[in-house]
Amino acid sequence: MTFLSIIIPFDTVERYLKDCLDSISEQNIDDYEIILVLNGEKENVNDLINSYDNLNIIVKSFDERLGVARARNEGLKMAGGEYVYFIDSDDYLYKNALEKLVNTAKATHADFINGERMATPFIRERFEERFTKKSKYPMKKGKLSDMEFSMRQLVGTKTNKKEILSVLHSLIKRDIIADTLFDENDRFYSDYFFMTSIFPRLNTFVGVEEAVYAKRNRDDPINLTSLNQEDHGDAFLSYATAYRDVLEIVNALYDKTHDEKYKLLKDEMAFTFFDYYYKVFGPNFLYSDDENWRGHVFKIMQEISYEFNMNYLSFIQKREIKAFQENNIRKLTRFIKIRVNFKKTIRVFKSRWRFKTFIYFRYYNRKPINKNQFMFASFLGKFYSDSPKYLYEYMYNKYGDELDYVWVINDKNVEIPGNPKKVKRFSLAYYKELARSKYWVINGRQASRLHKRDSQKIISTWHGTPLKKLGLDIGNVHTRDPNIKKSYIKVAKEWDYLISPNHYTTEILRSCFAYDGDILETGYPRNDILYNATPEQVQKIKDDLNLPSDKKIVLYAPTWRDDEYFDAGKMHFTLKLELDKLQKAIGDEYIVLVRTHYFVADKLDLSPYKGFAYDVCKYDDIAELYLISDILITDYSSVFFDYANLRRPILYYTYDLEKYENILRGFYIDIHSEVPGPLLKTTEEVIDAIVNIEDLKKEYADKYDEFYERFCSFEDGNASKRIDDAIRK
Ligand code: C2G
16 A cells, blocks of 8 residues: 555646645655646646656646645545645645655654645745745744644644644545545635544644745635735635634534543634734724624624633733623724734834834924925935936926935935935935925835825836736736735825826836826836937947947846745846857857846856956946947846837847746737747857847848837937926926
8 A cells, every 4th residue: 555645736837836846856755646636728737747757646637627625635536545645736845844744654653744834935945045044943842742733733833824724734644534525615715624524533643843844825826815815804804704613613523522632723723813813903903994894803703702711811912802702892992002002112113114114204294395306216226227317317407406306326426417415215314305305206116104295296207118017917926915916006096197108008007006197108218318319428338337349239138037036125036148158159249238137136247258248237227228239138128118219129038938928927918929029048049149130130120110119109308308397387
């Protein structure tokens, strides 16, 4: 008899399945079968599966989409192992995680063996890297018994509170499961009822330390929605309701059997739930004015409140829980208010940004506004560049000292004509100037915690004609903030003018930010220079950069990848363009300027290509780089829409097109047929294109004209003037 059956339901996202299978193949286990249930018609996945000839995979395919419960049931029907183990195809295991469970099973023959599940927004490599650094993970057993440790993980860990009784990452004896199945009608909570059904039959529990399962945050293709992403109020209600129902089942089991394990489980569940209520939903209760919702929550909380073990609670917490039991909403609200305000006050003094925000709202925002003051910021204060730069220069030339100007710039040594006041983003001076500037000119989203005052105006220039999906149009946003989409809407509501370079962008901006304010279809100030620059100016840019004058210039400006995330606003980037080959092939005639996206935090080492490849990542203004270059290589970055104003050749180095298009973002236009240059997959193809650039120009001439007409025809070097006319009217 096989020892272990691993059941994996697969719906979409092959790359995730690859992570999953890779992580299993790194476990040192034998005597197992992997039952992979393919949910719907899959073409490429077979190649992937076939590449694992070291794994014993049994594939069961279905033509229709089954849903996770049905897929697991199909797997269960085939599972012949002594133990069954469930893992989702988009999750993966930390090293040795399953191996540890299996070894424990072999040593103890326990009915139920589990390890810790951790939610993670990271791609696999980053997770491991981060996990290794953070000593506080995984859970430590401390004084807990095997059973307590196992129960705690069964109910939810500190990083993964909203999972009740998950079936994931546990070895369960096959004969105990017998013919129990998942409820196929229950899309979200099928785990709970499966677990509570088999629970009475489980006698021995073992929790294994440092056996970690990485649960991929949010973009869960099988369960589709995660509680995290739903509306907070509804999420809480469904969560609380499920909790109450499961608690009821466990309670009934305890009443019937007086078996200690049910009491343990119940206490753990109530404890986890209380923690969640106290930190997240108590405060929500306070802020909600939806009486219906409050009524429901109150009722459910009242029922659950009797389950809390009061010995674990503090004096204040006990009184709050009693308020539920006494049916006293007013008293409850008062308690929550006191503790929430107390916590807020403490927090203000605990972190610098909170303190500054506090000063901003309470002090600076009550001072008069300077109606002649403009505050400009580009790319989070990282650069003096983009449309804010060109609008500023236009206004400064026209109005001089009649107006007051402030620039948000993190490096105060950056030279800015006209000597405006410079402030570092999020410094105290920044908040002060923000509060008194009548106009904010920004090229992205302002921080959502800042609100402009009624008479302030925000001119949002945005920063590019979108190719890749933006804001609300993105299926799954890869960040750690579950409410990011709400924040997009809230932030855009504060804008007074939004600048658009073409009709196409206008429509997208309306939908991706649900924006219904004024849109000025003026073209981009940042592109004015592409029409107005003199040959002397262009030469000066080259000279300032110390570039050889006898070589032609290729600018390589790729965008960032949502999954290469390692910290807020910081991304990894791996250079896939093989510069050595490029240098060999075109080095006599060309040099290459390499410029990564401003989110990318990795530093490039171009020293091996000295005299051929130049690092221009820190150069402020990419428009100036456009002006000096003869060819642009990009991928999915909006840079090519601007570059097309110069009518110079554009190549697309899209080595990861499939992933980017289908998994990470999706595009607004058909990149395969609508862009004015070739999509290239390898360095060799890039070289070939550059060598034959004259032929390519001819080949793409008509497409380029069409493209120019559609995306660049508003531009004529006067966008800044048009904006100034409109806002100063
Ligand atoms: N940029 C740059 N260097 C790069 C890439 C981008 O200086 N290597 C600048 C360009 O001005 C570009 C802008 O940043 O237009 C936006 O970059 P994108 O690569 O398009 O990515 P993103 O910041 O996600 O902007 O609607 C705009 C885009 O769709 C979203």
